[in-house]
Amino acid sequence: MSKLLNSKNRRLDGRKLDELRPIKMKVGVIDNANGSAYIEFGRNKVMAAVYGPKDVHPKHMMKTESAILKCRYHMTPFSTGRRKNPAPSRRETEISKIISEALEPAIVMTDYPRTAIHVYVEILQSDGGSRCAGVTAASLALADAGINMRDLTSGCAAGKIDGKVALDLDEVEDMEGDADLPMAILPNLEKVTLLQLDGDFSHKEFIEALKLAKKGCLKVYEMQRNALNDKYFGNEKA
Amino acid sequence: MPEVKRKYVTPGELVGKGRYNRTSNVYQIEDKFYSTRVGMAEVINDSLRVIPLTGPYIPREDDLVVGKIIDHSAFAWEVDINSCFSSFLLAQSVFGRDYSPARDSLTKKFAIGDLVTAKILAFDRTRDPLLSVSGPGLGRINQGEIVSISPTKVPRVIGKKGAMIKTIENYSKCRLTVGQNGLVMISGNPEGIILAKSALDLINHEAHTADLTQKVQDLLSGSNNGEKE
Structure with missing residues (x-):
């Protein structure tokens, strides 16, 4: 049975159970957007762009007291091993919705009444955990666009492979593993804005996975801050 | 001389603790203030603010703006002012109170595509901004070039009491109209x-x-000629 972990509890790619994949972040990669970010989360490559605030279409969706947030999560046809149909799938519609709900608590929506904020998350290459990478990238793009935010949103998943709780599952571990728990938090406010679970956990394992995912999110948050500092303050950061 | 504390912040970062009378670009939970923007946090006496480095333009009354006429109806022009709100210039404010759509043609004054400098007459959360072109220096732009910069950098372009803009004007022998x-x-x-x-x-x-x-002066006086940034 034991095929995802070796005898020393190392994973297929050599990581320890509580180790993240290598992460790269860059802010401000698309000049035509108001804000943008690019993230590499292991082999995931994600581009996020923010347009707005701008006027709302169709007009009946306008809210007089606040902005509305429209998110689109999309996987490019070349993001997977076999060509993916570019039409939005059931899964993409779901992820668009949960990314929007994960970001909304972070944004001060009432500062932009009668407007719409558009967030586009494009998966260029996927390798498991792309929704967490998407939330993270989208949050950076929002900060880059200069939209008032209470906090950044940082995402990271935990899961269970070969009966052991592990951090940041990749595609193989997600498919062959026992459970996957994607999570996004507002690190300074200590609030959870995204929590899904696919698979089985015992109560004890669930708590352990939750703690591990939070630890991962906090590491991701540090990298988000560094990415923003790099763009805006360069080497001047004290 | 009041003590000034500065630090670079990102959204959600703690800026200060305690009581402050004037704040901007922060939000408060109990006695803690967190930044809502990427920018430079500044604490001077009882005021605490974050000077943002990026962001959209949100209109304010009495702002001078440069805009483009994008449409018109019988009673008003619609003007794009580089903001999330489209603004309106009423025909009455241009032709006078006795304006009549039968007598006066809007396109005679401003055609679609014309650039104007205008002032924001009124704006609040519930209504789109209203513009006015009555005043010295306001109205149609007949010649010149429009340059777009980030709206958050406008205060730096103007400088303290207009020092920066004067420097640029003196060196380049050009006239600059900076829209907010x-x-x-x-x-x-x-x-x-x-x-x-x-x-x-x-x-x-x-x-x-x-x-x-200093950097701007060096650039304008040509002391770093040939040196690429």
């Missing part, structure tokens, strides 16, 4: 316009650095 919405109209001779544009570009990219005035 991040659009700058430059009029003058072509060489001057190119020089002024490069200065604006420098400010747009390095607005947060400390010795900005």
Whole structure:
């Protein structure tokens, strides 16, 4: 049975159970957007762009007291091993919705009444955990666009492979593993804005996975801050 | 001289603790203040603010803006002012109170595509901004070049009591009209316009650095000629 972990509890790619994949972040990669970010989360490559605030279409969706947030999560046809149909799938519609709900608590929506904020998350290459990478990238793009935010949103998943709780599952571990728990938090406010679970956990394992995912999110948050500092303050950061 | 504390912040970062009378770009939970923007946090006596480095233009009353006529109806022009709200210029405010759509044609005054400098008469959360072109220096722009910069950098372009804008004007021999919405109209001779544009570009990219005035002066006086940034 034991095929995802070796005898020393190392994973297929050599990581320890509580180790993240290598992460790269860059802010401000698309000049035509108001804000943008690019993230590499292991082999995931994600581009996020923010347009707005701008006027709302169709007009009946306008809210007089606040902005509305429209998110689109999309996987490019070349993001997977076999060509993916570019039409939005059931899964993409779901992820668009949960990314929007994960970001909304972070944004001060009432500062932009009668407007719409558009967030586009494009998966260029996927390798498991792309929704967490998407939330993270989208949050950076929002900060880059200069939209008032209470906090950044940082995402990271935990899961269970070969009966052991592990951090940041990749595609193989997600498919062959026992459970996957994607999570996004507002690190300074200590609030959870995204929590899904696919698979089985015992109560004890669930708590352990939750703690591990939070630890991962906090590491991701540090990298988000560094990415923003790099763009805006360069080497001047004290 | 009041003590000034500065630090770079990102959204959600703690800026200060305690009581402050004047704050901007922060939000408060109990006695803690967190930044809502990427920018420079500044604490001077009882005021605490974050000077943002990026962001959209939100109109305010009495702002001078540079806009483009994009449409008109029988009673008003619609003006794009580089903001999330489309603004309106009422025909009454241009032709006078006895304006009649039968007698006066809106397109005679401003056609679609015309650029104007205008002032924001009224704006609040419930209504789109209203513009006015009555006043010295306001109205249609007949010549010059429009340069777009980030609206958050406008205060740096103007400088303390207009010092920066005067420097640019003196060196480039051009006239600059800086719209609060991040659009700058430059009029003058072509060489001057190119020089002024490069200065604006420098400010747009390095607005947060400390010795900005010196850098702009160096660029304008040509002391770093041939040196690529």
